[in-house]
Amino acid sequence: xxxxxxxxxxxxxxxxxxxxxxxAQALRDKGLKLDMARGKPSPEQTxxxxxxxxxxxxxxxxxxxTVLTENYFAPDGLPSARKLAAELLGVDAKNVIVxxxxxxxxxxxxxxxxxxxGICGNEPWCRQGRAKFLCPxxxxxxxxxxxxxxxxxxxxxxxxxxxxxxxxxxxxxxTDPQVKGIWCVPKYSNPQGYTYSDETVRRFAAxxxxxxDFRIFWDNAYIVHDLYDEGDELLNIFDALAETGNDDxxxxxxxxxxxxxPGSGMAFVTASDANMADIxxxxxxxxxxxxxxxxxxxxxxxxxxxxxxAHMRKHAAVLRPRFELxxxxxxxxxxxxxxxxxxxxxxxxxxxxxxxxxSAKAIVALAKELGVTMTGAGATWxxxxxxxxxxxxxxxxxxxxxxxxxxxxxxxxxxxLVSARLEASSRA
Amino acid sequence: xxxxxxxxxxxxxxxxxxxxxxxAQALRDKGLKLDMARGKPSPEQTxxxxxxxxxxxxxxxxxxxTVLTENYFAPDGLPSARKLAAELLGVDAKNVIVxxxxxxxxxxxxxxxxxxxGICGNEPWCRQGRAKFLCPxxxxxxxxxxxxxxxxxxxxxxxxxxxxxxxxxxxxxxTDPQVKGIWCVPKYSNPQGYTYSDETVRRFAAxxxxxxDFRIFWDNAYIVHDLYDEGDELLNIFDALAETGNDDxxxxxxxxxxxxxPGSGMAFVTASDANMADIxxxxxxxxxxxxxxxxxxxxxxxxxxxxxxAHMRKHAAVLRPRFELxxxxxxxxxxxxxxxxxxxxxxxxxxxxxxxxxSAKAIVALAKELGVTMTGAGATWxxxxxxxxxxxxxxxxxxxxxxxxxxxxxxxxxxxLVSARLEASSRA
Numbered sequence: 005x006x007x008x009x010x011x012x013x014x015x016x017x018x019x020x021x022x023x024x025x026x027x028a029q030a031l032r033d034k035g036l037k038l039d040m041a042r043g044k045p046s047p048e049q050t051x052x053x054x055x056x057x058x059x060x061x062x063x064x065x066x067x068x069x070t071v072l073t074e075n076y077f078a079p080d081g082l083p084s085a086r087k088l089a090a091e092l093l094g095v096d097a098k099n100v101i102v103x104x105x106x107x108x109x110x111x112x113x114x115x116x117x118x119x120x121x122g123i124c125g126n127e128p129w130c131r132q133g134r135a136k137f138l139c140p141x142x143x144x145x146x147x148x149x150x151x152x153x154x155x156x157x158x159x160x161x162x163x164x165x166x167x168x169x170x171x172x173x174x175x176x177x178x179t180d181p182q183v184k185g186i187w188c189v190p191k192y193s194n195p196q197g198y199t200y201s202d203e204t205v206r207r208f209a210a211x212x213x214x215x216x217d218f219r220i221f222w223d224n225a226y227i228v229h230d231l232y233d234e235g236d237e238l239l240n241i242f243d244a245l246a247e248t249g250n251d252d253x254x255x256x257x258x259x260x261x262x263x264x265x266p267g268s269g270m271a272f273v274t275a276s277d278a279n280m281a282d283i284x285x286x287x288x289x290x291x292x293x294x295x296x297x298x299x300x301x302x303x304x305x306x307x308x309x310x311x312x313x314a315h316m317r318k319h320a321a322v323l324r325p326r327f328e329l330x331x332x333x334x335x336x337x338x339x340x341x342x343x344x345x346x347x348x349x350x351x352x353x354x355x356x357x358x359x360x361x362x363s364a365k366a367i368v369a370l371a372k373e374l375g376v377t378m379t380g381a382g383a384t385w386x387x388x389x390x391x392x393x394x395x396x397x398x399x400x401x402x403x404x405x406x407x408x409x410x411x412x413x414x415x416x417x418x419x420x421l422v423s424a425r426l427e428a429s430s431r432a
Numbered sequence: 433x434x435x436x437x438x439x440x441x442x443x444x445x446x447x448x449x450x451x452x453x454x455x456a457q458a459l460r461d462k463g464l465k466l467d468m469a470r471g472k473p474s475p476e477q478t479x480x481x482x483x484x485x486x487x488x489x490x491x492x493x494x495x496x497x498t499v500l501t502e503n504y505f506a507p508d509g510l511p512s513a514r515k516l517a518a519e520l521l522g523v524d525a526k527n528v529i530v531x532x533x534x535x536x537x538x539x540x541x542x543x544x545x546x547x548x549x550g551i552c553g554n555e556p557w558c559r560q561g562r563a564k565f566l567c568p569x570x571x572x573x574x575x576x577x578x579x580x581x582x583x584x585x586x587x588x589x590x591x592x593x594x595x596x597x598x599x600x601x602x603x604x605x606x607t608d609p610q611v612k613g614i615w616c617v618p619k620y621s622n623p624q625g626y627t628y629s630d631e632t633v634r635r636f637a638a639x640x641x642x643x644x645d646f647r648i649f650w651d652n653a654y655i656v657h658d659l660y661d662e663g664d665e666l667l668n669i670f671d672a673l674a675e676t677g678n679d680d681x682x683x684x685x686x687x688x689x690x691x692x693x694p695g696s697g698m699a700f701v702t703a704s705d706a707n708m709a710d711i712x713x714x715x716x717x718x719x720x721x722x723x724x725x726x727x728x729x730x731x732x733x734x735x736x737x738x739x740x741x742a743h744m745r746k747h748a749a750v751l752r753p754r755f756e757l758x759x760x761x762x763x764x765x766x767x768x769x770x771x772x773x774x775x776x777x778x779x780x781x782x783x784x785x786x787x788x789x790x791s792a793k794a795i796v797a798l799a800k801e802l803g804v805t806m807t808g809a810g811a812t813w814x815x816x817x818x819x820x821x822x823x824x825x826x827x828x829x830x831x832x833x834x835x836x837x838x839x840x841x842x843x844x845x846x847x848x849l850v851s852a853r854l855e856a857s858s859r860a
Contacts, residue, residue, distance in 0.1 A: 112718040153717040289581040290540040
């Protein structure tokens with residue numbers, strides 16, 4: 005489809021460019037300072053969890069079954085916290101470790117363990133030549149940073165609305181023993197908001213890796229982060245693994261970072277019996293025990309999976325208008341122009357915007373100039389390298405609705421002006 | 433000095449053995465189940481910090497300067513928490529990271545970073561042949577476990593009341609580039625309760641390591657854990673380093689695990705500017721940010737170093753009678769027998785008991801049989817290998833005074849019986 009600018013005559017395009025430059029100047033003159041870059045909850049959302057701080061007092065009996073929350077031990081986490089995490093993940097609590105406040109840190113620790121010491125008795129990745137990781141892209145930059153930090157080669161794999169390109173995943177995983185893992189955000193993927201189809205999950209569960217120490221890093225970051233009562237349904241990967249018998253293929257992670265307090269939630273990991281034994285043996289050397297008072301407070305506040313879902317409906321009430329505003333502003337501003345597409349997530353934290361080839365860096369730079377900080381163009385690609393320079397991650401959660409509306413107006417203006425400039429320069 | 437059993441005639445020794453066996457049988461018949469193994473605070477101590485749980489409520493303004501405690505960011509920790517930690521350590525807050533609840537975890541992460549990625553741009557230890565670590569012994573088993581976990585060779589170094597044998601430390605560190613670090617608990621050492629002398633600290637600060645990536649892991653675990661108002665004084669290692677100019681030689685660690693809640697305290701690390709830049713660059717890849725709500729509560733509860741010291745006097749009031757009971761029971765039971773010595777710490781968590789050569793495993797086994805669990809014999813030595821089989825760590829903090837008294841009676845009986853048996857078997 006030709007864009008509106010492509011279909012203009014040179015004179016029309018010149019006039020349009022003049023109008024857009026003037027509109028941009030008017031925005032620039034406002035001296036805005038807005039931020040649409042950060043995937044963090046808004047103050048309205050963190051306020052939802054502040055009542056958690058009322059639940060523990062000096063009078064509270066902190067025993068959790070036989071575990072004294074206020075003292076050492078329980079290296080796998082508080083029994084009640086493991087039960088809650090297990091219920092959320094749909095797995096057995098005996099296969100869950102709740103530890104720390106950062107699931108990214110758990111993911112890192114398992115990459116580092118595999119790299120330096122080896123998974124389940126296999127040779128450490130660092131002694132097997134150059135390890136490779138598959139990176140559905142665009143994806144979560146901090147995932148890619150972890151593997152890049154260890155010199156592991158990040159290989160982009162195209163994303164589709166059903167998940168990663170599974171033909172490519174199968175080909176690479178099943179033929180190349182240097183391919184040691186893949187980063188997945190299977191529900192409301194960062195940054196698209198896509199949820200992997202049942203078929204994708206089943207194909208993951210049926211993988212026959214060339215490497216015995218290949219693992220799927222299944223970061224279920226947005227497992228309960230629905231915007232609507234009818235959320236996307238993700239097939240439980242461990243149910244699928246039970247059918248294929250590939251139990252050891254997956255490490256699954258999640259946290260309450262965006263349920264309660266970002267940075268101060270509970271992080272958890274689950275895996276097969278064999279993997280958990282391997283993880284436990286490693287963690288036994290590197291930690292005394294997790295922070296359990298926060299776990300106790302979380303369970304007192306959230307109770308169980310139903311409690312989490314009820315709490316997440318309050319988050320949804322805050323977030324839904326923001327995502328709907330993104331959809332409305334982009335539709336109204338760009339819907340008929342044939343220059344851009346974007347995703348329409350029903351959960352998660354982001355919208356992926358896809359502009360004309362070669363436009364993303366220029367759009368982000370212009371938006372910055374007009375007073376709006378976006379996630380850096382390319383940041384969602386391994387090594388920051390978006391091959392089409394067209395993807396921009398929109399993070400609508402943190403700003404107020406009013407700020408978000410203004411930021412989106414700036415963004416739409418920047419998209420149009422950059423697109424028109426690109427068309428003009430292609431004719432020059 | 434000959435022991436009392438050595439000075440007995442065969443008949444006297446036989447009669448004494450009979451008396452001791454009968455005493456042991458009487459204890460065995462009691463069916464006790466006591467524990468003197470674990471270096472953890474008693475319930476009376478953790479109760480001291482429960483008022484911390486009253487300080488944060490849903491009404492609390494959680495902003496810490498410009499940092500929103502309840503959201504992401506502040507990767508080095510909450511500014512107020514860094515200030516508190518810096519005051520305790522006697523360093524600049526800009527050189528402090530407060531992260532997580534386990535200082536052991538911070539130590540591990542820096543060993544792992546050095547092993548897999550390399551310190552300050554040096555080759556990773558894993559690519560430099562077999563790394564070695566010096567282990568003042570007996571020492572803290574979890575330290576030795578971290579390095580052993582990475583296949584690093586743990587080399588015992590004798591401990592003296594002034595600290596490690598510095599002649600040996602200097603010789604090994606300054607001549608062998610494979611020696612990459614040393615584990616130190618410089619104040620109230622685990623398990624002796626020794627505090628390094630000023631001369632020892634100065635000799636550490638003056639080390640000229642053969643390896644550019646040698647680091648002293650200075651675990652100041654008991655920095656404020658005095659039993660008496662007049663505590664041991666430890667020279668500030670960074671003051672000593674300022675004099676020698678070897679700023680990059682040391683990572684220093686501490687935590688509030690045994691100030692507030694074991695497992696749920698604040699852990700911190702400090703080092704030179706160059707080291708902190710290296711640590712920060714690593715942590716940036718592996719963590720989003722630390723748990724800051726717990727940090728906020730800690731600062732609200734402890735305020736500053738003076739607040740910490742006032743709080744620690746309450747701990748001391750709980751612990752002093754326990755340590756004094758150990759001293760009294762051992763003196764009364766074993767003081768005149770010439771079979772054993774023990775340390776007389778003025779702080780920390782342990783007393784080191786030193787029995788006859790070849791007795792420790794037998795004493796611990798017999799105590800177990802009589803109903804008292806001790807720290808495993810040898811556990812305080814690298815690879816569990818106490819060359820004289822004579823060291824036993826006594827952990828008097830957790831049991832009630834009454835239980836502790838009974839446990840010490842059992843222990844004394846076990847020491848005497850094993851010593852008498854050893855003498856008898858040496859004559860057989």
